[in-house]
Amino acid sequence: MNTNYIKSDLFSKFPEIEHGFGNAHAVWPVDIILMPQKHTNNVVIVDELPVNYIPVADAMLTHVHSVMLGVKTADCLPILLYNPKIRIVGVIHAGWRGLANKVIFNAVEKLCTFYNAREEDTYFAIGPGICKKCYEVSMEVFDSINSIINVKTAFRKTSKNKGLLDLSSIAHKELEAAGIPGANISNINMCTKCSKGFHSHRAGSKERQVSYIKIL
Numbered sequence: 001m002n003t004n005y006i007k008s009d010l011f012s013k014f015p016e017i018e019h020g021f022g023n024a025h026a027v028w029p030v031d032i033i034l035m036p037q038k039h040t041n042n043v044v045i046v047d048e049l050p051v052n053y054i055p056v057a058d059a060m061l062t063h064v065h066s067v068m069l070g071v072k073t074a075d076c077l078p079i080l081l082y083n084p085k086i087r088i089v090g091v092i093h094a095g096w097r098g099l100a101n102k103v104i105f106n107a108v109e110k111l112c113t114f115y116n117a118r119e120e121d122t123y124f125a126i127g128p129g130i131c132k133k134c135y136e137v138s139m140e141v142f143d144s145i146n147s148i149i150n151v152k153t154a155f156r157k158t159s160k161n162k163g164l165l166d167l168s169s170i171a172h173k174e175l176e177a178a179g180i181p182g183a184n185i186s187n188i189n190m191c192t193k194c195s196k197g198f199h200s201h202r203a204g205s206k207e208r209q210v211s212y213i214k215i216l
């Protein structure tokens, strides 16, 4: 992997996994497993190689070594997860629709029910996505997330019908509401729109960058 993949300091402490958040120049790994992302709350368990078919989903989990799980984004948040106790990795695609659809809650629930993982043993890294200065949304968008979880502190109204939304702060809130300790959550804090070198849907890009994680 090259320098076009940004590393999380938190995840770099674990030598048994490999991960990265790609920028626009990152070459997509040939063996990456991608899901047909549709802003759903579907979570898929990938339990063997080769992987022939992945249904529509916005989160994936695996315990299988060498399976490289990937997530494509261009303003939405790529979120990686790792549980070192039972060696499970996962990816989550979280834009406002995914956050409103509870994709984070579903991923944590599946991790705990299917794999018997404990929330306090699981680590999350939130990757580059659109920042709170760049992401203007309608009141309808705010209302649909705020009906799931109180996100008033992650929204700053700019006009009668619009405001600026802080996606990564909402993801952080949802992770904590799902039982993940705040100390287990790290954030890359890079914006796909106002930092250079990323594909940004809002900035007019039609392409996406890829992020990945795998157990070695």
Ligand SMILES: [Zn+2]
Binding pocket: 130, 131, 132, 133, 134, 191, 192, 193, 194, 195
């Ligand atoms: Zn920005």
